[in-house]
Every structure is written in C-alpha cells, then in structure tokens.
Amino acid sequence: MNTEQAFAIKGDICFCKTNNQWTTMENAYAVCEHGISQGVFAQLPEQYAHISVVDFTGKLIIPGLVDLHIHAPQYAFRGMGMDLELMDWLNQQTFPEEAKYADLAYADRAYTIFAENMKHSATSHACLFATQHRAATELLMDRMEQSGLVSFVGKVNMDREAPDNLRESSAETSAQETLQWLYEIAGKYQRTKPMLTPRFIPSCTPELLTKLQIIQQEYELPVQSHLSENPGEIAFVQELCPTSKFYGDAYDAYGLFGRQHPTEQTYPAIMAHCVYSTQEEIQLIKDNGVFIAHCPASNTNLSSGIAPIRRYLNEDMSVGLGSDVAGGHTESMLRAVCDAVQVSKLYWRLVDASAAPLTFCEAFYLATKGGGAFFGNVGSLEHGYDFSAVVLDDSSLQHPFALTIAQRVERAAYSALDNYGICAKFVSGTPLFDHVHSK
Amino acid sequence: MNTEQAFAIKGDICFCKTNNQWTTMENAYAVCEHGISQGVFAQLPEQYAHISVVDFTGKLIIPGLVDLHIHAPQYAFRGMGMDLELMDWLNQQTFPEEAKYADLAYADRAYTIFAENMKHSATSHACLFATQHRAATELLMDRMEQSGLVSFVGKVNMDREAPDNLRESSAETSAQETLQWLYEIAGKYQRTKPMLTPRFIPSCTPELLTKLQIIQQEYELPVQSHLSENPGEIAFVQELCPTSKFYGDAYDAYGLFGRQHPTEQTYPAIMAHCVYSTQEEIQLIKDNGVFIAHCPASNTNLSSGIAPIRRYLNEDMSVGLGSDVAGGHTESMLRAVCDAVQVSKLYWRLVDASAAPLTFCEAFYLATKGGGAFFGNVGSLEHGYDFSAVVLDDSSLQHPFALTIAQRVERAAYSALDNYGICAKFVSGTPLFDHVHSK
Numbered sequence: 001m002n003t004e005q006a007f008a009i010k011g012d013i014c015f016c017k018t019n020n021q022w023t024t025m026e027n028a029y030a031v032c033e034h035g036i037s038q039g040v041f042a043q044l045p046e047q048y049a050h051i052s053v054v055d056f057t058g059k060l061i062i063p064g065l066v067d068l069h070i071h072a073p074q075y076a077f078r079g080m081g082m083d084l085e086l087m088d089w090l091n092q093q094t095f096p097e098e099a100k101y102a103d104l105a106y107a108d109r110a111y112t113i114f115a116e117n118m119k120h121s122a123t124s125h126a127c128l129f130a131t132q133h134r135a136a137t138e139l140l141m142d143r144m145e146q147s148g149l150v151s152f153v154g155k156v157n158m159d160r161e162a163p164d165n166l167r168e169s170s171a172e173t174s175a176q177e178t179l180q181w182l183y184e185i186a187g188k189y190q191r192t193k194p195m196l197t198p199r200f201i202p203s204c205t206p207e208l209l210t211k212l213q214i215i216q217q218e219y220e221l222p223v224q225s226h227l228s229e230n231p232g233e234i235a236f237v238q239e240l241c242p243t244s245k246f247y248g249d250a251y252d253a254y255g256l257f258g259r260q261h262p263t264e265q266t267y268p269a270i271m272a273h274c275v276y277s278t279q280e281e282i283q284l285i286k287d288n289g290v291f292i293a294h295c296p297a298s299n300t301n302l303s304s305g306i307a308p309i310r311r312y313l314n315e316d317m318s319v320g321l322g323s324d325v326a327g328g329h330t331e332s333m334l335r336a337v338c339d340a341v342q343v344s345k346l347y348w349r350l351v352d353a354s355a356a357p358l359t360f361c362e363a364f365y366l367a368t369k370g371g372g373a374f375f376g377n378v379g380s381l382e383h384g385y386d387f388s389a390v391v392l393d394d395s396s397l398q399h400p401f402a403l404t405i406a407q408r409v410e411r412a413a414y415s416a417l418d419n420y421g422i423c424a425k426f427v428s429g430t431p432l433f434d435h436v437h438s439k
Numbered sequence: 440m441n442t443e444q445a446f447a448i449k450g451d452i453c454f455c456k457t458n459n460q461w462t463t464m465e466n467a468y469a470v471c472e473h474g475i476s477q478g479v480f481a482q483l484p485e486q487y488a489h490i491s492v493v494d495f496t497g498k499l500i501i502p503g504l505v506d507l508h509i510h511a512p513q514y515a516f517r518g519m520g521m522d523l524e525l526m527d528w529l530n531q532q533t534f535p536e537e538a539k540y541a542d543l544a545y546a547d548r549a550y551t552i553f554a555e556n557m558k559h560s561a562t563s564h565a566c567l568f569a570t571q572h573r574a575a576t577e578l579l580m581d582r583m584e585q586s587g588l589v590s591f592v593g594k595v596n597m598d599r600e601a602p603d604n605l606r607e608s609s610a611e612t613s614a615q616e617t618l619q620w621l622y623e624i625a626g627k628y629q630r631t632k633p634m635l636t637p638r639f640i641p642s643c644t645p646e647l648l649t650k651l652q653i654i655q656q657e658y659e660l661p662v663q664s665h666l667s668e669n670p671g672e673i674a675f676v677q678e679l680c681p682t683s684k685f686y687g688d689a690y691d692a693y694g695l696f697g698r699q700h701p702t703e704q705t706y707p708a709i710m711a712h713c714v715y716s717t718q719e720e721i722q723l724i725k726d727n728g729v730f731i732a733h734c735p736a737s738n739t740n741l742s743s744g745i746a747p748i749r750r751y752l753n754e755d756m757s758v759g760l761g762s763d764v765a766g767g768h769t770e771s772m773l774r775a776v777c778d779a780v781q782v783s784k785l786y787w788r789l790v791d792a793s794a795a796p797l798t799f800c801e802a803f804y805l806a807t808k809g810g811g812a813f814f815g816n817v818g819s820l821e822h823g824y825d826f827s828a829v830v831l832d833d834s835s836l837q838h839p840f841a842l843t844i845a846q847r848v849e850r851a852a853y854s855a856l857d858n859y860g861i862c863a864k865f866v867s868g869t870p871l872f873d874h875v876h877s878k
C-alpha cells in the first residue's frame with residue numbers, strides 16, 4: 001500500500017447500505033485509498049496505522065449526495081418568480097434567461113457562481129443540463145471540472161417550440177453543434193463527461209431525434225431528459241406525436257430511452273419527474289433500466305403534482321433525487337431528501353392511501369445510493385465505493401438531550417444545515433475544501 | 440420630539456400594505472420613535488435630520504415576522520422522528536418529551552436554547568404553547584422576556600387522554616394551577632403576556648372547559664388551541680362530544696371560540712390548522728373573529744393534509760401563519776411563507792382546481808400583517824405600526840444580474856437565508872442584536 005495515496009477521516013459516520021437501514025458509527029474512521037472507500041472502522045486497522053487522519057471528531061460524516069437533475073443556467077433565477085405552471089414558466093421565465101448564454105461573458109459570470117456554490121454544497125455527483133450553446137456548455141464543463149465534483153453535462157438540443165433566439169435553426173445545426181461539442185471536449189476532463197440532452201419531446205423534431213440516435217450509438221452516450229411532468233405537457237406531446245403510445249414511447253421510438261438490449265453496458269437514460277407515467281410507460285422504464293430523477297421541490301413549485309415514488313420503489317425501479325433547479329428553488333440535496341418525504345405524505349393523504357409515505361431513511365437512500373447507482377459504486381462509504389463524503393458541523397443546532405447519529409442527520413437535513421454547516425467535502429478521494437483544517 | 444427616543448435604519452426596505460402589493464424602497468430610511476414606525480422615506484425628513492441612523496446599506500429590511508402557533512417544549516425534537524401521524528406522534532413523540540418539563544433544570548436547558556434561537560430568528564411576535572407545568576411555563580416567560588420578542592405564552596391545560604405523568608390530576612387542579620400561574624406573573628413582564636391554552640378538545644374534560652371559561656371572562660384572556668387538523672382527531676372529538684355540531688362548536692359551547700359579542704374588545708382566539716373545517720365551522724370562525732393559524736409544514740409533516748387558505752382569504756377571514764414546531768420542523772417563518780405557497784399549489788393541483796395558489800406576496804402578507812393583526816398594528820413598516828424589523832444580508836447569494844428588492848426577498852426566503860443571514864433585528868423599537876454594528 002502506498003500510504004501517500006491513503007488517508008482516513010474521523011467523525012460520526014452515517015450512511016445507508018439499504019433503503020431501510022442506517023449504518024452509523026461514532027468516532028469512527030472512513031478510510032480512502034486511491035479514491036476508493038476501504039470501509040468504515042471503529043479503530044484504524046493495523047495496515048492503515050501510518051496513514052494521515054483528518055480529525056472531524058464530533059462532526060457528522062455522510063456520503064456525498066447525488067443530484068440526478070439540475071439545470072445550471074437556471075441557477076441564476078432560483079427561488080424567484082415561482083407563480084407559474086410549467087409551460088408558462090418555460091416561456092416567460094426560463095427561455096429568456098437561457099437565451100443569455102449566447103453571451104459567453106454572461107455565461108462565465110453565471111456559471112462561475114453556479115460551480116462555486118455546487119462545490120460548497122452537499123452534492124458530490126450531478127447530472128446537469130446546460131443550454132444549447134456549445135461554447136457556454138464547454139465553459140460550464142470547465143467550471144465543473146475545476147469545482148472537483150463528478151458530473152455529466154449536456155449541451156441541450158432543441159429545434160422547435162422555443163423562441164427564435166433560443167431554438168437551434170435546424171435539426172442539422174443541432175446535430176452538428178453536438179458533434180462539434182463532443183469533438184472539442186474529447187479527453188479534456190477527468191471528472192466531467194458529456195451526456196446527450198434532448199430538452200424534451202416538444203423541443204425536438206423527429207428529424208433531430210433521429211440524428212441524436214445516431215450520435216448516441218456512435219459515442220455510447222447516456223441520455224437525460226424530462227418525462228410526464230405535467231398534464232398540459234403530456235397532452236402537448238400527444239398532439240405533436242400522435243402515433244406514440246405514451247410520452248416515453250416518443251423517446252423510445254428513437255432509441256433514446258435507456259438500454260435497447262439487456263446486456264448493453266452503456267449508461268442508461270435518466271428521465272426527470274415521471275409524475276404521471278402510465279402503466280405502459282412504467283413497464284418500459286423498468287424494462288429499459290431508465291433512472292427516474294424524482295424532483296419533489298420542482299413538482300411542487302411548478303404545480304405539477306406528486307410522483308408515485310412508493311409505487312416505483314415497490315416495483316424495484318431505479319430512482320434517485322434531483323434538485324431540478326430552478327423548478328426546484330435550491331441546489332440543497334438534503335432539502336430534496338426532506339421534500340421527498342414531505343410530498344410522499346401528502347400523496348398518501350390526498351391521492352392514494354395505499355402508498356405509504358417514504359421514511360427519512362428511504363429518501364436519504366434515494367439521494368445517495370439510489371441516484372449514485374447511475375454513476376457506479378457511488379453514494380455509500382461501504383468498502384469499494386467511490387470515496388465521496390460531506391462533513392457537517394451541527395454544533396450550532398443545540399440540544400437539551402443526547403441524540404443518535406441518525407437523529408442528528410435527520411435534524412441537520414430539516415434544519416437546512418447544508419446551507420451553512422458544511423465544513424469539509426471529499427469527492428472521489430479529493431478534498432475540495434476544508435474549513436476546519438485550513439492550511 | 441425627543442431625538443433620543445428616535446432613530447432610523449437605512450437599507451433596501453420591503454413590506455406589504457395589502458396582500459397583493461409590495462412596497463419597496465432602495466436606500467431608504469425607516470424611522471422609529473418610541474417603538475412606533477414613523478414611516479419609510481427616500482430621504483430623511485427635516486424633523487429627523489439629527490436622529491441617529493443605523494446604516495444597513497445594501498441589505499434587506501423587512502418587518503419582523505409573526506408566528507401565530509409554536510410549541511416551545513417541542514423545539515427540542517424539531518426535525519426528528521417525523522414518520523408518524525398526529526395522534527401517534529402525540530403519544531409516542533410529543534407527550535414523553537413534554538413530560539420532562541416537570542424537571543425545572545431540564546426546562547431551563549431546553550427553553551434557554553429555544554429563546555436564544557427565537558431571538559436570532561426572523562420572528563418578532565409569537566404565540567407559544569408551553570406545557571401544563573406552571574413553574575416551567577413561568578421560566579419560559581422569563582426567557583422570552585429576556586429574548587426581546589413580543590409573545591403570548593400559554594400554560595397548557597389537559598386533564599384527560601394523556602399519559603399519567605403529563606395529565607393534570609383533575610379539572611380543579613388544572614384550573615387552580617392556571618390561576619396560580621396568572622397570579623404569579625401578573626405585572627411581571629413588558630413584552631410577555633399570558634394566553635389561555637386548552638390543549639385541544641380531546642385533552643380537556645367538560646368540567647375543565649367550564650372552569651376555563653370562568654377564568655377567561657375574569658382575566659379577559661385570549662385563547663389559543665387546535666382545530667380540525669386531522670380526520671382521526673375530528674372523529675375522536677365527535678366521539679368525545681357527541682352533542683357538538685362540529686369541532687369548533689365544542690369550544691364555542693364554553694365560550695372559548697373568540698368573541699361572544701361583536702363589540703367585545705378583548706383579544707379573539709387563535710385556532711391552529713383548520714384543515715378540515717366544515718361550512719358551519721367556517722361561518723362560526725368568521726362570526727367570532729377567530730384567527731386561523733395556518734401551519735403548512737406541520738400539516739405536511741404529520742400527513743394531515745392542506746388547509747383551504749384561498750377560500751379563507753376569499754371569505755375575508757383572519758389568517759396568519761404558524762411554524763407549529765415541532766409538527767413543523769423549523770422556527771423559520773420565511774420557510775413558512777414558502778411552505779404556504781408550495782402547499783397551495785399542490786392543493787390547487789390535487790384537491791380543488793378552483794382554488795388559485797397563493798402568490799409569494801400573499802403568503803408574505805399572511806406572515807406579517809395577517810398574523811400581526813392579532814397583536815394590533817404589527818407586521819408592517821407603515822406609519823403607526825409597531826417598529827419591528829429584520830435585516831437580512833443576502834450578499835452571500837451571488838447573482839449574475841441585478842434583482843429587484845421583491846425578487847431578493849423571495850430568493851432569500853426560498854434560500855433559507857434566515858437560518859444564517861440575519862444580521863440585525865428590532866422588536867418594538869429595541870435592537871435585539873446587531874452583528875454588523877457591534878459595540
């Protein structure tokens with residue numbers, strides 16, 4: 001063992017191996033070697049006796065959180081103007097802002113703020129939408145690489161149903177820009193990868209989708225998009241694609257809906273929302289191994305509704321959480337965990353009394369191992385997992401009696417502690433910052 | 440004018456005179472004299488030329504927020520164990536914790552934390568439940584007085600349907616303890632007042648309610664309690680009070696449901712929740728001038744449902760917001776504002792498409808002037824209002840383009856800025872702290 005490549009962090013450790021069980025250890029050691037977790041130990045094992053230990057005694061150590069769906073250019077108007085439904089919100093709020101990213105100086109200003117805040121958030125892994133602008137997308141990838149997070153970033157494709165200043169002029173242009181983008185970033189980054197990103201069916205002509213399928217197959221790219229978010233949107237898709245059997249079928253017709261063969265080794269697709277997926281659509285999501293990015297804040301803010309996550313869990317589907325900034329108002333993934341619990345309670349009360357609310361543990365699992373599975377062995381501090389961890393200083397949350405570690409994590413999440421209480425963060429073994437042990 | 444009794448604060452000022460209109464002024468002056476707002480001015484008027492000005496240039500100044508419903512003893516378990524419905528949550532979580540307040544040393548530890556956090560929150564005025572313990576309730580009132588907030592505090596009455604270690608031994612004991620409490624605190628505080636607090640109908644025998652009515656009339660006390668929060672609770676009330684026409688009628692039968700005569704000048708009652716109020720109950724709430732404390736976080740966390748606030752606003756009822764810690768998980772009233780907007784969107788989508796979602800402005804109004812009306816001229820920086828203000832430093836929320844003041848306030852609320860970004864606070868003209876101009 002090369003001890004220079006190994007270190008441990010010490011503190012009160014908490015993670016979920018399964019979606020109904022906490023693993024917690026007080027004053028314990030999480031050992032990292034070559035960016036991979038070697039496990040968690042009450043005492044440092046003999047073979048690690050000489051590695052350096054970063055001491056976070058008394059602080060909480062949790063896995064880095066995974067954000068499966070966030071729009072980087074929308075970060076600039078997060079938490080503002082939230083009085084509109086999806087389609088109006090897109091046209092009045094989102095599209096005018098995204099058009100600004102044609103200006104690289106503006107994009108630099110905005111994406112620098114975004115990446116800096118992501119760096120200091122509890123998120124270690126994320127899947128990002130950029131805009132359709134190639135140069136700005138590359139700039140975002142530069143900033144994300146500098147941030148130290150692991151991310152997939154998508155140059156958006158959209159050649160219809162958008163204002164002239166945002167719509168790409170043709171399917172051919174959209175495809176060419178995508179190829180040029182892939183060419184320019186090839187081999188450029190360690191932690192930042194491209195992802196095919198047709199905005200959603202209403203934004204993409206059949207011609208464009210056909211071209212994207214060819215690009216996907218050539219580059220073996222994962223795909224991210226939106227699915228069955230809002231009744232008005234679904235009706236619009238049906239109108240635009242009268243032959244599709246359901247919304248997801250409109251992606252699947254072009255091979256953009258997860259794996260086409262069970263043995264395929266490429267990354268599957270992520271579809272955000274799935275609030276109104278039909279039985280047929282759910283079956284196809286399962287069959288194709290599509291990841292569902294559940295975005296509770298966004299579905300609430302845009303009055304979309306509540307996704308039936310209990311059902312998806314019962315059917316053993318792949319589910320993670322997304323902040324969906326700026327439909328969601330914050331990049332805080334601990335907030336997303338609480339939001340997932342909260343909306344599941346309202347779903348139980350108002351929609352389906354047979355759908356038991358999510359427990360906090362289940363929602364925490366979704367935000368770690370659930371979404372982490374998209375990236376591989378991510379979202380846990382178990383042996384063999386990517387070593388990503390967030391250190392939370394919850395000493396500002398005073399308490400008149402002693403708490404368990406699991407109680408402290410729940411309280412930290414509900415108290416929005418990740419907005420101000422993150423004191424260190426490690427992603428794939430690299431410390432991004434450390435407010436406690438500054439050098 | 441005595442200039443020693445007057446001062447101004449300068450900054451970017453924002454408040455609501457009505458529930459659909461912001462008043463915002465950049466670099467403006469809010470003038471306080473003898474604890475009362477003299478209004479807001481772009482330039483300091485001649486007669487105030489020589490008063491001291493506290494300079495918060497670039498920071499947001501909003502009215503202090505009003506929390507119409509919060510349980511001080513439950514603060515100790517805020518944001519934890521939120522996987523239960525109301526009645527189970529009371530029996531498994533709340534009652535065991537509240538029983539601890541028989542121990543004054545424990546109460547001191549817990550209430551000191553509570554009051555310190557309330558002092559640093561965005562709340563200027565609050566209505567608090569204590570427990571049934573007289574000594575601990577007085578200790579809470581001491582701590583609240585020291586905090587500088589204006590508050591009503593209630594010793595809880597409960598003589599049935601609770602564990603032996605929490606239930607008062609008889610109606611007579613409960614009433615006697617209440618009288619002793621009122622005797623001991625009479626004239627003791629400037630900013631802290633007593634409020635009659637029957638926990639809720641299931642906790643109070645008819646005998647106790649009869650005695651409380653007598654106490655209320657003698658002391659002209661306002662009343663606070665819970666109403667129509669949860670279907671199980673409502674069915675239980677009907678079982679316990681088979682002759683009552685509806686839940687609120689069970690209070691009204693004992694005169695504990697707001698004013699009994701339209702000309703009466705005493706404070707009316709506050710009823711928390713009103714999620715499932717029937718038409719008859721709504722009519723009585725209106726007729727009696729009862730304030731509704733809308734507690735969106737609590738109604739979500741305890742899976743209670745969503746209160747029909749649009750309807751109450753359309754009927755011109757008195758509505759404010761409550762954090763309802765620890766059914767609600769945080770004392771943050773800016774969070775309550777956002778929660779009120781969010782659940783109203785889900786209500787529109789899932790329950791009643793004719794109930795337009797609340798705008799952010801409407802919800803902010805509820806948390807300021809709406810609930811403030813219970814205290815008198817409270818919740819605004821208009822001339823003649825109690826001078827309570829919170830100064831928010833939103834400079835940590837970086838932005839690539841210029842924002843209006845109203846946008847900044849909305850963003851601050853959705854970003855949980857009051858958890859860490861409050862740099863000064865004034866209540867009834869008194870500065871509680873000032874992290875910018877420390878002496």
